[in-house]
Amino acid sequence: MPERSYFDWNATAPLRLEARRAFEEALSLPGNPSSVHAEGRAARRVIESARQEVAALLGAKASDVFFTSSGTEANMLALSPAWEIGADKGPRDRLLMSAVEHISVRSGGRFPKEKITDIPVDAAGRVDLAALAEAVAKSERSLVSLMLANNETGVIQPIVEAAAIVHAAGGLFHVDAVQAAGRIPCEMEALGADLVTLSAHKIGGLKGVGALIRADDDIHLADPLIRGGGQERGLRAGTENVLGIAAFGAAAAAARQLGQAEAARMLALRNRLETGLRAIAPATVIFGAAAERLPNTTLFALEGMKAETAVIAFDLEGIAVSSGAACSSGKVQPSHVLAAMGVSPGLLRGAVRVSLGWETTETEVEALLSAWRKLATALSKGQSGIAA
Ligand code: PLP
Numbered sequence: 001m002p003e004r005s006y007f008d009w010n011a012t013a014p015l016r017l018e019a020r021r022a023f024e025e026a027l028s029l030p031g032n033p034s035s036v037h038a039e040g041r042a043a044r045r046v047i048e049s050a051r052q053e054v055a056a057l058l059g060a061k062a063s064d065v066f067f068t069s070s071g072t073e074a075n076m077l078a079l080s081p082a083w084e085i086g087a088d089k090g091p092r093d094r095l096l097m098s099a100v101e102h103i104s105v106r107s108g109g110r111f112p113k114e115k116i117t118d119i120p121v122d123a124a125g126r127v128d129l130a131a132l133a134e135a136v137a138k139s140e141r142s143l144v145s146l147m148l149a150n151n152e153t154g155v156i157q158p159i160v161e162a163a164a165i166v167h168a169a170g171g172l173f174h175v176d177a178v179q180a181a182g183r184i185p186c187e188m189e190a191l192g193a194d195l196v197t198l199s200a201h202k203i204g205g206l207k208g209v210g211a212l213i214r215a216d217d218d219i220h221l222a223d224p225l226i227r228g229g230g231q232e233r234g235l236r237a238g239t240e241n242v243l244g245i246a247a248f249g250a251a252a253a254a255a256r257q258l259g260q261a262e263a264a265r266m267l268a269l270r271n272r273l274e275t276g277l278r279a280i281a282p283a284t285v286i287f288g289a290a291a292e293r294l295p296n297t298t299l300f301a302l303e304g305m306k307a308e309t310a311v312i313a314f315d316l317e318g319i320a321v322s323s324g325a326a327c328s329s330g331k332v333q334p335s336h337v338l339a340a341m342g343v344s345p346g347l348l349r350g351a352v353r354v355s356l357g358w359e360t361t362e363t364e365v366e367a368l369l370s371a372w373r374k375l376a377t378a379l380s381k382g383q384s385g386i387a388a
Pocket of ligand 1 (some may be wrong): 071
């Protein structure tokens, strides 16, 4: 087995050392955080300190952070008609979302299909703000969900402008910041978001933990998904995942301290990567390149390349890349993101995603480029790039 280079950080990131330590420390805590005895209180302290750290990553208050089992669950929780804002108890009557949202948002949460409106994106994958303004003006009770950064292309949405449009029309604004957190600034107030989704495993925590964060305590959900013991101030029942939350807090603290420097390093590597990809095969198309993007993501294709075979060819060279979004079946589905950007079917089937992280090295980028050289040469000869 060749030495492996991991380039699938948007699917999941390795556990940060700080998160591993917090996890290991929490392993020795026997108590239930809801118990009043010393053991229970010790577990509670771990959760509350993690809540502070996750809040700090977004410049939010700890009391506005609600832990969930995943980013998916936080999105599901957010996409409800039953948000109340202060004295306003009326339901949200429709859901607006961009055509390039993560599948957990595309599922529509608890809105029926006929109450959901798609907002188109341009060829670079940016949401069409004029279409958003037009759609949101049709009701004062919309819920709008947009991602801060796209998981496939890394394209960053004009969230500040979108927030102004949504709020001017009386709407409530949810932002899925799962891919953006730790990579670009995500201050809730600066973004203008009312609700934000995070996922622990994208920032170096454990898989299976997420959070929904609200802008202030005026915002209240009348229909939690999971009811029972009243944990997470009634918003998410079930004994808390103390280990996962402890690691999430440590990962959030590390991301806050190191994120900016890591992003600058990743951007330099990503630029080297993209220059190299194009130097080797000048016809390489990099999706979303005309837009502002995350510093760590490149989604690219070459006419005639099939994503499935390209991913296998890279894998055989010791390089882990992906064919776009990771999906539970492991099957490659045509990307709804690229389809919404109007990408031709020929290129759409060939899109390969390379996503970098804080451990990525220059040597690994060079290894990826030499694998790309082999693959691109094989493709130019009409071969698949996988040795028989
Ligand atoms: N939102 C975005 C943009 C994502 O990329 C992902 C995961 O890939 C999720 C939500 C879901 O997060 P989780 O894996 O924690 O369910």
